[in-house]
Amino acid sequence: MITIGMLVLLTMTVISANRIMIQNTEALFAAEAITGASSIAQDLLQEAMSKKFDANSDTTGTLPVTAFDPATGLGPSPAEAAAVGAFPDSSYKKAFKSITGYSDFDDYNGYKRMATGNGISGFVIDAKVYYVSEFDPEVAVSYKTFYKVIELTVTHPLYIDSKYPIKLSGLLSY
Numbered sequence: 001m002i003t004i005g006m007l008v009l010l011t012m013t014v015i016s017a018n019r020i021m022i023q024n025t026e027a028l029f030a031a032e033a034i035t036g037a038s039s040i041a042q043d044l045l046q047e048a049m050s051k052k053f054d055a056n057s058d059t060t061g062t063l064p065v066t067a068f069d070p071a072t073g074l075g076p077s078p079a080e081a082a083a084v085g086a087f088p089d090s091s092y093k094k095a096f097k098s099i100t101g102y103s104d105f106d107d108y109n110g111y112k113r114m115a116t117g118n119g120i121s122g123f124v125i126d127a128k129v130y131y132v133s134e135f136d137p138e139v140a141v142s143y144k145t146f147y148k149v150i151e152l153t154v155t156h157p158l159y160i161d162s163k164y165p166i167k168l169s170g171l172l173s174y
Contacts (some may be wrong), residue, residue, distance in 0.1 A: 029120070033159030034166065036117025041152045041168040043115075044125055047099060048108045048150050053174040055104045061174065065144045068174075071131050072142075074106040087112035088124060105129065105148055105172050123160075126153045137171055146174045 054068045055077065076084065083101035089112065096113060109129035117123055128151045133139040137147060154166040
């Protein structure tokens, strides 16, 4: 009887230890996923910020705001959209088509990328680009300004819930 009791106690201890190890491994993967999501979002942000402000902008910085794309027309031209192809844009070698296919910042409006970070594949990044107020860069506006914001939202089907995604944004001015 004592042997059976000890065996039951040993079994419960082993099960508890296994449960703790599984929970620790899941927490480690979740932390790695958050780090990976932040890294790939930062990569896309730097890529978009390296492009010119607008398809019509030049390097002199003297264009009037009326020369820029309308707020309702932000996104890639048909030729750029064809160069990038169907969404999501994905590559295992970080050779995303948007790098060469897009020429300006607002081309990323509506862009979707699937990427790998920290050895975890399956991250999905959605980008949205919009004009913001000159007086309050946190307020999206429906008219042309010298300021555009890109908002990146990163999710993962296993590690980052779509209710609580990783978000990163950047402001570009002309």
